[in-house]
Amino acid sequence: MPANKKLLVLPGDGIGPEVMREVMHVVEWMARRRSVNFDIEEDLVGGAAIDARGVAITPDAVARARQADAVLFGAVGGPKWEKLGFDNRPEIAILTLRKELGLFANLRPAVVLDPLVDASPLKADLVRGLDIMIVRESTGGIYFGEPRGIETLPDGTKRGVNTEVYTTPEIERVSRVAFDLARKRSGRLCSVEKANVMESGLLWRETVTALGAAEYPDVQLSHMYADNCAMQLARNPRQFDVIVTGNLFGDLLSDLASMLTGSLGMLPSATLGAPQPGGLRHALYEPIHGSAPDIAGKGLANPLAQMLSFAMLLRYSFDMNEDAALIETACTNVLASGLRTPDVMAPGCAKVGTHVMGEAVLRELNKLAA
Numbered sequence: 564m565p566a567n568k569k570l571l572v573l574p575g576d577g578i579g580p581e582v583m584r585e586v587m588h589v590v591e592w593m594a595r596r597r598s599v600n601f602d603i604e605e606d607l608v609g610g611a612a613i614d615a616r617g618v619a620i621t622p623d624a625v626a627r628a629r630q631a632d633a634v635l636f637g638a639v640g641g642p643k644w645e646k647l648g649f650d651n652r653p654e655i656a657i658l659t660l661r662k663e664l665g666l667f668a669n670l671r672p673a674v675v676l677d678p679l680v681d682a683s684p685l686k687a688d689l690v691r692g693l694d695i696m697i698v699r700e701s702t703g704g705i706y707f708g709e710p711r712g713i714e715t716l717p718d719g720t721k722r723g724v725n726t727e728v729y730t731t732p733e734i735e736r737v738s739r740v741a742f743d744l745a746r747k748r749s750g751r752l753c754s755v756e757k758a759n760v761m762e763s764g765l766l767w768r769e770t771v772t773a774l775g776a777a778e779y780p781d782v783q784l785s786h787m788y789a790d791n792c793a794m795q796l797a798r799n800p801r802q803f804d805v806i807v808t809g810n811l812f813g814d815l816l817s818d819l820a821s822m823l824t825g826s827l828g829m830l831p832s833a834t835l836g837a838p839q840p841g842g843l844r845h846a847l848y849e850p851i852h853g854s855a856p857d858i859a860g861k862g863l864a865n866p867l868a869q870m871l872s873f874a875m876l877l878r879y880s881f882d883m884n885e886d887a888a889l890i891e892t893a894c895t896n897v898l899a900s901g902l903r904t905p906d907v908m909a910p911g912c913a914k915v916g917t918h919v920m921g922e923a924v925l926r927e928l929n930k931l932a933a
C-alpha cells in the first residue's frame with residue numbers, strides 16, 4: 564500500500580468553509596470509490612485565526628503546510644478585519660504561505676466551459692472555447708520588495724514607498740514553468756511587463772528572451788506591455804495561450820481574465836514551488852474567488868471553483884490526471900444539466916445553493932465511475 568497523501572485543508576473565512584465542506588465529500592468519495600486515501604489536517608487561517616489566536620496564520624500552521632504534500636486553501640478576509648494594520652490582516656495568511664513555502668509560480672487558468680459561454684460579459688463569439696493560462700510570479704516583485712513603508716517627512720507630510728524588484732533567477736524560474744506549460748499546450752508564450760518604463764521590466768524581457776533562445780527555441784515567444792495586454796484581453800482574448808508576468812501585473816490581469824469567463828465562482832488556481840530533491844514540490848490550491856462576505860453564510864456560494872482546485876491538486880501534485888478529469892467532467896456535466904448557483908444563473912436553468920450543487924457533483928461522479 565502506498566503511503567497516504569498528506570493534505571492540509573485551510574478553509575479560511577466567508578464562503579471558504581461552505582465550499583470546502585462540499586469538496587470534503589468529494590475527497591471522501593475518492594477514498595471510497597477510487598482507493599485514494601488522504602490524511603487530512605485542518606487549521607484556521609485569515610480572520611478566523613485572528614479571532615481565535617490573534618494572528619492570520621500561526622507558525623505551527625506554516626510548519627504543517629511545509630510538511631504536507633499539498634495545501635487546499637479556501638479564502639480569507641472580510642469587512643470585520645478591514646481596519647486592521649498591514650502587519651495583521653487576514654491576507655497575511657496567503658502571502659506568508661507563498662513566501663515561506665517558496666510558492667513562486669501562480670497558475671491561473673481562465674477557461675470558458677461550453678455550458679457557461681453566455682455567462683461572459685463579452686460576446687459569446689469572442690470567448691467560446693477560451694482557454695488561457697496566466698502564470699503569475701508570486702513571491703517577488705512589488706509585493707515583497709524593499710524598501711517599503713510609510714514615513715513622515717520633516718514637513719509633517721507622509722511618503723509611502725513600495726519597490727518593484729526582480730532578479731535574473733526569479734525571472735528564470737517562473738518563466739521555465741510557463742515555457743514548460745506552453746510546450747504542453749499550444750507552444751505559444753506571451754511575456755508581459757512594462758519594459759518601456761521600468762528597469763525591472765526591461766530585465767524581465769531580456770531574461771525571458773535569453774531563456775527562450777537557450778532552452779525553448781521550439782516555443783513561440785512574444786512580448787507585450789501590461790497595459791496593452793489588458794486591452795488585448797478584452798478585445799480578442801483567444802489570441803493568448805500561456806501568459807507569464809510579475810506579481811502585480813499578474814494580480815490585475817488574472818482578475819480581468821477570470822471575468823472573461825463570466826464567473827469568478829468557477830475558477831481554480833495552483834501555486835507551485837520548486838521541485839525538491841526527493842520529489843516533494845510545495846503546492847497550494849485555491850479558488851480565485853475571495854471570501855465573498857456579501858453572500859457568506861447563506862448557502863449560495865458556487866462550490867465548483869473549490870472542487871476544480873482540488874482537481875488541479877490531483878493533477879499537479881500527484882499526477883492523478885484521470886481522477887482530476889473525472890471531477891472536471893462531473894462539474895461540466897452538472898452545469899450542462901441546467902443546475903446553477905446564483906452567480907452563473909441563466910434563463911431556463913434551475914437555481915440551486917452550495918450544498919445541492921455539491922450533491923449533484925457527487926451524483927455525477929457516481930454515474931461517471933459506474
Ligand code: IPM
Nearest residue numbers: 639640654655657658814817
Ligand atoms: C490574489 C489576491 C491576493 C493578492 C490578496 C488576497 C493578498 O488578490 O490572490 O489575487 O493580491 O495576491
Ligand code: MG
Nearest residue numbers: 813814815818
Ligand atoms: Mg488578486
